[in-house]
Amino acid sequence: ALNIxxxxxxxxxxxxxxxxxxxxxxxxxxxxxxxxxxxxxxWNGDSYENWxxxxxxKLKKVLEKDGNLFFHISAELSVTPQKILQKxxxxxxxxxxxxxxxxxxxxxxxxxxxxxxxxxSEEKSYFKxxxxxxxxxxxxxxxxxxxxxxxxxLGSLVHxxxxxxxxxxxxxxxxxxxxxxxxxxxxxxMLKLIKEKKIHFGKATNGKPxxxxxxxxxxxxxxxxxxxxxxxxxxITRNEQxxxxxxxxxxxxxxxRLIEIGCKSGGIVxxxxxxxxxxxxxxxxxxxxxxLIDKNKEAVKIIKERLKV
Numbered sequence: 001a002l003n004i005x006x007x008x009x010x011x012x013x014x015x016x017x018x019x020x021x022x023x024x025x026x027x028x029x030x031x032x033x034x035x036x037x038x039x040x041x042x043w044n045g046d047s048y049e050n051w052x053x054x055x056x057x058k059l060k061k062v063l064e065k066d067g068n069l070f071f072h073i074s075a076e077l078s079v080t081p082q083k084i085l086q087k088x089x090x091x092x093x094x095x096x097x098x099x100x101x102x103x104x105x106x107x108x109x110x111x112x113x114x115x116x117x118x119x120x121s122e123e124k125s126y127f128k129x130x131x132x133x134x135x136x137x138x139x140x141x142x143x144x145x146x147x148x149x150x151x152x153x154l155g156s157l158v159h160x161x162x163x164x165x166x167x168x169x170x171x172x173x174x175x176x177x178x179x180x181x182x183x184x185x186x187x188x189x190m191l192k193l194i195k196e197k198k199i200h201f202g203k204a205t206n207g208k209p210x211x212x213x214x215x216x217x218x219x220x221x222x223x224x225x226x227x228x229x230x231x232x233x234x235x236i237t238r239n240e241q242x243x244x245x246x247x248x249x250x251x252x253x254x255x256x257r258l259i260e261i262g263c264k265s266g267g268i269v270x271x272x273x274x275x276x277x278x279x280x281x282x283x284x285x286x287x288x289x290x291x292l293i294d295k296n297k298e299a300v301k302i303i304k305e306r307l308k309v
Contacts, residue, residue, distance in 0.1 A: 012064045013291065014126065014267030017258060017279050019072040019250060020052065053084050059272065060088050068121045068262035070095075072250070075114040082118060089120040097254065098231040119262065126264050130257065131223030132232060143218040145200065154200055154213035157184050170194070170212065172201055177212050226261075233257070248275060255282035263288055277303035 021043075043051075056069075063069060069089070073081050075096075085092045095117040133139075143151035158179040159165040165182025170190060183190060193199050193214065200213040233254050255278050263269055267288055271279035274292035280303065283290035294300055303309075 011062070012067070012268075013062055013270040014064050014067050014288075015259065015263035016059050016063055016067070016069040016270045016272070017072070017255065018055075018059070018069065018272060019248065019275065020055070020273050021048070049080050049084070052081065053087070055272070056084055056088050059270075062270065065122060066125050068119055068125050068127075070258050070262060071118040071120060073116055073118070074112065075116050076112060078116045078118075085118055085120045090123050091119075091121050091125070093119045094228065095119060096229045097233070098229070099233075099235040117258070126262065126267075128261055130226050130260050132226055133223050134221070139218075139221070143216075145215070147197070147215070149197075149215075149217060151218040152200070152215040153218070155216045157190075157212050157214055158182075159184060175201070175210055177201070177210055179211075183212075226257075230254075230257070250278055252278050252282050252285075255279050256286060259283055259286050259288060274303060275299055277306045280307050 059069060069085075071081055071085060078094075082092060082094075097115045097117060098113055099115050100111075100113045142153045145152050145154065159181045161181055163181065165179070165184055166186045167182045168178070168187045170177040170187075172194070185193070190199070190212075198215045200215050202211040202213060204210045233251055236249060236251050259269060259282055263283075263286075265287070268291065269279060269283040269288050270291045270293075272293045274280065274294040276299065277292060280290045280292045284307065292303055294303065
């Protein structure tokens with residue numbers, strides 16, 4: 001990958017996904033029964049760290065200023081990559097992917113079920129917030145109020161005692177609404193919501209003062225904003241529709257989510273250790289351009305067959 005980056009990539013890309021060797025100390029085969037080792041992940045001394053540092057340096061040169069680099073690593077082996085990424089980028093944020101629910105075969109250690117995907121970028125980089133579906137029961141039972149616009153749930157507008165908000169009174173139909181620790185929105189924003197009829201005016205109950213709530217309409221709900229803990233995408237197996245073609249292959253839905261978050265529409269995605277070509281399949285499905293690099297001839301064969309190129 002290093003030599004190709006030096007000679008072939010003379011333009012900028014909008015996103016890089018990197019799922020490199022982890023320094024696991026293991027050899028990998030495409031089939032368990034095969035006698036031939038397809039690639040090794042064994043390193044001596046500082047060779048892994050030096051190789052990775054050089055690779056990240058070269059990758060950054062082909063990344064747009066507002067681009068993102070996603071670095072995929074096993075949680076227990078994440079220290080060295082994080083150190084190198086922090087050397088080259090101003091912002092390094094971890095995403096925790098729960099790839100499995102548990103392992104019944106472990107005896108002398110805790111089961112490894114978490115991978116970390118570091119999102120590395122400069123101060124201002126492209127980002128699109130995506131949403132995950134709400135729990136179906138919660139979604140169907142949370143919208144218990146109704147007005148002429150539709151069903152709605154109640155969103156809190158007040159801070160608790162640990163935080164200080166905007167302090168002012170709202171007068172409505174002879175009732176004064178205020179909160180000891182302040183409101184989450186300033187008065188101008190609150191009055192705008194009231195004018196748009198997007199505020200629910202509560203009544204005093206059981207000695208508690210009346211409260212204001214923001215109306216959260218069911219038909220406007222996009223889902224739950226995605227957090228940095230992803231537990232809804234399962235690791236692939238040899239029996240699933242997302243067929244396992246490569247020893248370290250990742251689910252296509254995982255790559256699609258990363259591309260949605262980190263690559264602008266019509267942008268270009270680079271994967272310098274492409275393996276089975278999952279990054280390419282995901283990028284093409286989402287109408288992004290893609291550049292795939294892999295020095296392993298068997299991997300290149302898999303990619304060409306998979307992407308029909």
